Amino acid sequence: MKNLFVRSSARRTACLAVSGLAVTLAAGWGVSTVPAFAQAVPPVSSQPSSVPTPTPRSVPSSFADLANRLLPSVVNVSTSAVLKPAKNDDKGPDSSNPDGPQVPPFQPGSPLEKFFHDYLKHKPTPNQPPRRQQALGSGFIIDASGIIVTNNHVIEDADQVSVTLQDGTEMPARIVGRDSQVDLAVLEVKPKHPLPTVPLGRSDKARIGDWVLAIGNPFGLNGTVTAGIISSRGRNVEHGLYDDYIQTDAAINRGNSGGPLFNLSGEVIGINTLIYGGAGGDSIGIGFAIPADDARGIIDQLRRTGHVSRGWMGLKFQDVTNDIAETLDFHKADGSNGKGTLISEIDPKGPAAKAGLEVGDIITRVGDQDVTGQTMPRIIASILPGAQAQLTVWHKGALKTLPITLGQSPTAPDMPPSDTHQPEHRHAALGELGVTVSSIDADARTQYALTDDQRGVLVSRVEAGSPAASRGIAEGNVITQVGQDQINTPDDFAKAVQRLHDRKKTEVLLLVQDDDGLRWVPVPFLGN
Structure with missing residues (x-):
């Protein structure tokens, strides 16, 4: 959406008003x-x-x-600023020019017709001096x-x-x-x-x-x-x-x-x-x-x-849903209120990596503050670069405390790529999830525009109506992790999923790379 x-x-008034009005008209009022x-x-x-x-008081009568x-x-x-004139190749507001801006077909004499006429009349045109x-x-x-x-x-x-x-x-x-x-x-x-x-x-x-x-x-x-x-x-x-x-x-x-x-x-x-x-x-x-x-x-x-100046940890995260908490046994964590942020990506040169955090860890508190996906950015940003914070982290089934020294938030964070890995070309089909994965070879990198250092396994097929399809996993996605296990080959993927199935888990938590980046996706086994 x-x-x-x-x-x-x-901006100048007419531009603002027209911009807002155009959006409204396009959306059908x-x-x-x-x-x-x-x-x-x-x-x-x-x-x-x-x-x-x-001083505080009750609601007054006035x-x-x-x-x-x-x-x-x-x-x-x-405020005031120079409004640059239109470029020489722009079309002016001359109503005789069919390629120029035209007044929508409002009823003659209506306020809307006058509004657009006035706006086009004052719209910057070529050769006008700056206003x-x-x-x-x-x-x-x-x-x-x-x-x-x-x-x-x-x-x-x-x-x-x-x-x-x-x-x-x-x-x-x-x-x-x-x-x-x-x-x-x-x-x-x-x-x-x-x-x-x-x-x-x-x-x-x-x-x-x-x-x-x-x-x-x-x-x-x-x-x-x-x-x-x-x-x-x-x-x-x-x-x-x-x-x-x-x-x-x-x-x-x-x-x-x-x-x-x-x-x-x-x-x-x-x-x-x-x-x-x-x-x-x-x-x-x-x-x-x-x-x-x-x-x-x-x-x-x-x-x-x-x-x-804002603090920076060098990681990406998402909210912990009930499905994710169940899959990771996080709901059993003593001293946790069931809330936190699940780490989906870590800058290997950032403060989080230096502190020992790992993908799949769940941060539950920063200092004495509980965190969620919404509050985490503000809490971290409020800590000055160079300051130390104490993190409470759910790591592989247990809560522990980690100190972290925050870095300076970059203007445009650049998440460096992972280490290069080039597995042999193999496949693994898992009917319990409705997904087939393959290793990432040169052809796959070309077909799906994957980088040379992309790790994981490629989703080569998703069965229609399957659990994987219901959770938005699609062909061309890359699965890099199952739970807290790093995945490099189709065999890694099949074995990790089988271990969860043997433990009577109802879902498997996958770290999936798509066009929007990395995200954790809980996928139920067929029949659950």
């Missing part, structure tokens, strides 16, 4: 998801006020007092000297950034640092007087059903306050490696990006970042905010160094 949650850079940008609308000024530290205290700490973030594109977002002040937090996508690619306070004061802003992985940025302005600030709260204390306020700059309307509740926590929307969003039904629209999500104590518990949008990409009551607990360390690093 295609991931609809997308991250894009700040379905739903689309977009970062919470805004179109350029002149800001409406409001009077500043002090921001005393509030949010007016709280909103008035918090508004001065929320700012508009305006500047504008975008608006939100932010909030965390230091009276002029330190402001916003989203990275608000200021990404901008060559000019300015900040407007609630009293209308506008100041140029400097980008102190930004992090595209979690979509955060820190700005600095030079005010003449100390600015009102708001504190980062403890997002782990927020509960589903708690009241929250969102303040920001939707559609350029500065100082807009909306209220709602926390709809969910720990939401994974497949927007990135570190997904852990707070979901809220407080109205968040284009332009709220980078704005704060407050609890009733006036603390920032989230940074509004994404919306799940309806027609046109606008809010339908499903918004997402980066938790303050996830943001705090990143903001600190950006302020100190301008960039973020």
Whole structure:
């Protein structure tokens, strides 16, 4: 299923609106998801006020007092960048050119027809001089000297950034640092007087059903306050490696990006970042905010160094399902809660290999924190490179503790290939699984585009309706491991599977290489 949650850079209003509208039209007026940008609308000024530290309280009959205290700490973030003209071989928006962009056949005089006409009229064409594109977002002040937090996508690619306070004061802003992985940025302005600030709260204390306020700059309307509740926590929307969003039904629209999500104590518990949008990409009551607990360390690093350093172990992993736990007898592990991450690949030169971890091991805890496939990336990334962590690992039927010294997370991880192995050409057919495997020879490497150093056995046939077929194993896949046994030949594969069958196991756990990489696949024996 295609991931609809997308991250894009700040763009001119018409481009954003058309992009969101085109996605919706193509999907038959379905739903689309977009970062919470805004179109350029002149800001409406409001009077500043002090921001005393509030105390927790019950739900008020009105949010007016709280909103008035918090508004001065929320700012508009305006960006500008040069919009490059179209290339000489591009077709312009001339309606007489049948190859150029055309207005869809909307009803004459309808708002949609006018919208597309206006967009095409202003679309860059060849020989036009460069123009500047504008975008608006939100932010909030965390230091009276002029330190402001916003989203990275608000200021990404901008060559000019300015900040407007609630009293209308506008100041140029400097980008102190930004992090595209979690979509955060820190700005600095030079005010003449100390600015009102708001504190980062403890997002782990927020509960589903708690009241929250969102303040920001939707559609350029500065100082807009909306209220709602926390709809969910720990939401994974497949927007990135570190997904852990707070979901809220407080109205968040284009332009709220980078704005704060407050609890009733006036603390920032989230940074509004994404919306799940309806027609046109606008809010339908499903918004997402980066938790303050996830943001705090990143903001600190950006302020100190301008960039973020993340810990790295040099491995790939996946969640432990019930089938996998049963196959590895992991459910019998004393001191384990049945959760963890199963290692599927290890960089032989990375920290994990140096610590003695192996493919097929299950990491259950990092320090005193239980881990899952979703939480593992954030926990490891939060540890600074060079620091040591204690791992609790399920290894070949027993729990043990391993120390590991983390490395620096590479920008683009490069998993080195395994050692070269060239077995003789043989076959093994296992009717219990419905799969036939063969050794990897030169012909197989050519036919299936396998590298010269690919180890394992090739899946040369899968019976229709078999257990292997039901689990997504296909011809051309490579099986590199059965349970914790390395597989190099068809005989290795047949013997490993037979051992599990003789032990009355109901499933066999295979480490399978396909176009998407390595993954663990539990396959039941025929009849189970």
